[in-house]
Amino acid sequence: MKPSENERFTKLLREAAEECRRLGYRPTKFLQMLNAEGGYVTATKLLASPKISDGFTELQLLGKLNLTVEALVLENGWAEYFDPILVDQAKRRLSAARYVPKLAPSNATSAPVALITDDSQVSTPDKIDETALSDGLSKVLQGYLSAAKEPFSKHVLANFIRGALTDLVANLLQGYAPNLEVKGSAGQGVWARGPWVGIFDPLVTISAQSGYYVCYLFKEDMSGVYLSLNQGMTEAKKNYKADAKTSLAARAQNFRAMLGSRVSAELVTEIDLAPSAANNDTAFYEAGNICAVFYSAKSMPGEATVREDLARIVSLYRSLIEAELAADSALDEEGDLPPPSMLEDGTKFRLHKRIERNARLVRLVKQSKPSNCEVCGLDFAERYGALGIGYIEAHHLRPVSSLKGTKAELDPLRDFAVLCSNCHRMVHKSGLIDDLERFKREHYHG
Known part of the structure; x- marks a missing residue:
C-alpha cells in the first residue's frame, strides 16, 4: 500500500472511530494503534489475530458491525490490499455475527502477500491450496526441525501454523461444524517441542488447557502427526499434580467407554509423540489421548482421506459431548x-x-x-x-x-x-x- 493510500485508509478508520465515540464507545486502544502504526498495519494486526477484538464485540452489542475493521475493509474497496487469508477471516467473523457486508469494488491494482501475525511482524509464508490440508500438515512435518533451530519470534513457519494452517482447518469445518473454534500454536516465546492445531467446542472449552477437544499433534521428531481426540493436560496437572498422567489415562478410558462401539478398530487408543523427556507436554498428551488416527511423514494420505478423518473425529467429539451430557446425573439431583x-x-x-x-x-x-x-x-x-x-x-x-x-x-x-x-x-x-x-x-x- 502506497503512503498516500495508507493515509486515505487511516482517515477512514479515524472517521469510524469518531462515529464510535458518538455512539458512546471509546476505542482508545484502537486509536493508539492508529497513531503509532497507521491504518494498514493496525487493520492487518486485528484481522490476523486469532481472537476477535474487544472493539468488535462492543460494536456487535451496539448493532454497528459496519464500523468494525472487518466491514470497513470489505465494504470500502480495500480488500485487495490485504492477504486473501485475512479477507476470508473478516468475512467469516462477520458471517458468524450474522452481518452480511456490502462488498465494494476494489481501490487496488495489486494485493500484497504479507501476513502480519500477533508477533507484529510482516512475513510471507508459502501459499498453499486452501483445500490441501494434507499439504499443510506435510509442510510442518518437513520444516519444523530446521525452523526450531532459528529464532522463534516472527518466524514464517510459526506464523503459518497459527495462521494459514489454522484457517485451513477452520474453512473445512464450516461445511459441517461451524460452531467450533480453531487455534494453532508453535509455542509461547520459544518453540514448542510438539506444535498443535486444536479444535474446540466453546461449550466444553476454548483452550488446550482444559476439557477435551480435537487436536492435530505433531511428534517431537516430526516423523508423523496424530489427529487426536484429547484432553487438557494443564487442568490435570493443576488438579492431580504427580498423578496427572494417571488421571488423564483413566479419564480417557472412561470417555472411550462412553463412546462404545463408535471408537472403531482402526482408531488408535495409544499414541507415541516421541517425547524427549517424561515431563514434556507431549508426554502428557500421550496420556490424554482418547482415540486418534496417525499420518506418517513418509506416507501422508491423500486429501480425501485427511478430510474424511477430520469429519469422523469431529463427529466423535460431538458424540462424546452428547454422551457426557446424558451421563451427567448431578444436574438431575438439583x-x-x-x-x-x-x-x-x-x-x-x-x-x-x-x-x-x-x-x-x-x-x-x-x-x-x-x-x-x-x-x-x-x-x-x-x-x-x-x-x-x-x-x-x-x-x-x-x-x-x-x-x-x-x-x-x-x-x-x-x-x-x-x-x-x-x-x-x-x-x-x-x-x-x-x-x-x-x-x-x-x-x-x-
Whole structure:
C-alpha cells in the first residue's frame, strides 16, 4: 500500500472511530494503534489475530458491525490490499455475527502477500491450496526441525501454523461444524517441542488447557502427526499434580467407554509423540489421548482421506459431548428437571444448563444487561447492599434444537435473560425456558 493510500485508509478508520465515540464507545486502544502504526498495519494486526477484538464485540452489542475493521475493509474497496487469508477471516467473523457486508469494488491494482501475525511482524509464508490440508500438515512435518533451530519470534513457519494452517482447518469445518473454534500454536516465546492445531467446542472449552477437544499433534521428531481426540493436560496437572498422567489415562478410558462401539478398530487408543523427556507436554498428551488416527511423514494420505478423518473425529467429539451430557446425573439431583412433556429430553436440558454456565457467555450477558431479574424485578444490590452489586444469573432463552448444525454464536442481548436465583430455578422447573412471558402469566404471582 502506497503512503498516500495508507493515509486515505487511516482517515477512514479515524472517521469510524469518531462515529464510535458518538455512539458512546471509546476505542482508545484502537486509536493508539492508529497513531503509532497507521491504518494498514493496525487493520492487518486485528484481522490476523486469532481472537476477535474487544472493539468488535462492543460494536456487535451496539448493532454497528459496519464500523468494525472487518466491514470497513470489505465494504470500502480495500480488500485487495490485504492477504486473501485475512479477507476470508473478516468475512467469516462477520458471517458468524450474522452481518452480511456490502462488498465494494476494489481501490487496488495489486494485493500484497504479507501476513502480519500477533508477533507484529510482516512475513510471507508459502501459499498453499486452501483445500490441501494434507499439504499443510506435510509442510510442518518437513520444516519444523530446521525452523526450531532459528529464532522463534516472527518466524514464517510459526506464523503459518497459527495462521494459514489454522484457517485451513477452520474453512473445512464450516461445511459441517461451524460452531467450533480453531487455534494453532508453535509455542509461547520459544518453540514448542510438539506444535498443535486444536479444535474446540466453546461449550466444553476454548483452550488446550482444559476439557477435551480435537487436536492435530505433531511428534517431537516430526516423523508423523496424530489427529487426536484429547484432553487438557494443564487442568490435570493443576488438579492431580504427580498423578496427572494417571488421571488423564483413566479419564480417557472412561470417555472411550462412553463412546462404545463408535471408537472403531482402526482408531488408535495409544499414541507415541516421541517425547524427549517424561515431563514434556507431549508426554502428557500421550496420556490424554482418547482415540486418534496417525499420518506418517513418509506416507501422508491423500486429501480425501485427511478430510474424511477430520469429519469422523469431529463427529466423535460431538458424540462424546452428547454422551457426557446424558451421563451427567448431578444436574438431575438439583430437582429442577422440567416435566417430560415440557422438554424433549434430559440431554437437551443439560446442554441448556451447560450454555448457562459458560463463563465467557455469562460475563458478556452481565456486561450487556441490567442486574434486575427479568421476572420479579429483584435487584440484589437493593436487598443486600454492596454484597449484591452486579449479582444476577444468566438464563439461556434460545431453544437448544435451533443450535444444531448452525454457528453457535450466541447474542448476549437476544439469546439470554437475567434472573434471580429463585426465578431461574422455577423457570427451569416449569419447562418454559424459552418463554418468560408465558411463565410470568402462568406461574409468577408477585
